Amino acid sequence: MVYEKVKICVIICGPTASGKTFLAIEISKKIGGEIINADSRQIYKFMDIGTGKPTLEERKEVPHHLIDVITPDERFDAGKFIALADSCYDEIRKRGKFPILVGGTGLYIRAFERGLIPSPPIPQEIREEILRKKQEKGLKYLYEELKKIDPETADKISPQDFPRIERALSYYMAMGQRISEMRKKHGFKEKRYETFKIYIEPPRERLYKSIRKRIYDMLKRGWLDETEKLLKMEYDENCPGFTSVGYREMADVIRGKIKVESAIEMIYKKTKEYARRQIFWFKKEHSVKIDSPDPSKVLKKVEEFYEILS
RNA sequence: GGCGGCAUAGCCAAGUGGAAAGGCGGCGGUCUGCAAAACCGCUAUACCCCGGUUCGAAUCCGGGUGCCGCCU
Secondary structure, eight states: OOOOOOOEEEEEEOSTTSSHHHHHHHHHHHHTEEEEEOOTTTTBTTOOTTTTOOOHHHHHHSOEESSSOBOTTSOOOHHHHHHHHHHHHHHHHHTTOEEEEEESOHHHHHHHHHOOOOOOOOOHHHHHHHHHHHHHHOHHHHHHHHHHHOHHHHHHSOTTOHHHHHHHHHHHHHHSSOHHHHHHHHTTOOOSOEEEEEEEOOOHHHHHHHHHHHHHHHHHTTHHHHHHHHHHTTOOTTSGGGGSTTHHHHHHHHTTSSOHHHHHHHHHHHHHHHHHHHHHHHTTSOSEEESSOOGGGTHHHHHHHHGGGO
């Protein structure tokens, strides 16, 4: 039959250490699902323990996609993510299975659901030029530039926010258009998928406890060795992958700069901050909110949601 | 019993006459192609209590209370 089926997708989101992986696997097993990873860190090869990837056993139980797609020195972004996620989705559907998008990266999930503004790859020269200007004339100068060409964007962001200043500036240089206009036009109005979004938010106290426990588990499972291997492969703090919480600290421990105990405390603090940011991202928009990864709470709804596909 | 020191937010802590730094912890938020990134914001009507000096005291003086050292 030739007709356009609606694209619909179940999504599981929530802060780190809330039990997304567990819930996703349990549901997948019941409904014949396959998991698409929406975590910006788990796409990196060789970074398994510290990014909390599902174990190999877990991955054997249920097929996982978009894990281990690039090396730690490569860059990745939301645009690449949705292109890959789309094709995973289609393949899974071809097999008659049910896709479940799981992850903690709010931007990727939003982009998957509602798209991004059109944006070609920014030429390397433009990036370099901006970086050069930053070094020569300072961040303030760049911000003033942005004010001139796109006051609306400048108004919305802090003069300290280099990544966004750079983005707006380079977009203008590459496209000849203000990014603010494109954003206005786009406005996240498009709906690429009809979704059923499950949001897990454990009470803070419990979440913080799981975070701490998880750090100890990671250490026990060999986070230090994993980091040491990365360093031997010549992947270090200059790699995009190393912006993942904890790897810098692990490297510092290996180099004898800090003690494990203080590394743990730093990681604990950063992870909590990260979890809070995730909560602010997800709390605004979801289909159901649950406070623990209990499959029985959502299984029936997931089955109902996917009924129209079968 | 004597001598000395300390007493500031949930915790640590600066300030030693002119309208309470900072850190930790906690909390709220932004986010359109580096997002586990980057960025923004809130968190002591007042400094142990009472009295005094002063235009003005967390800051000086007296007394009280508590804690910590040392001594007998």
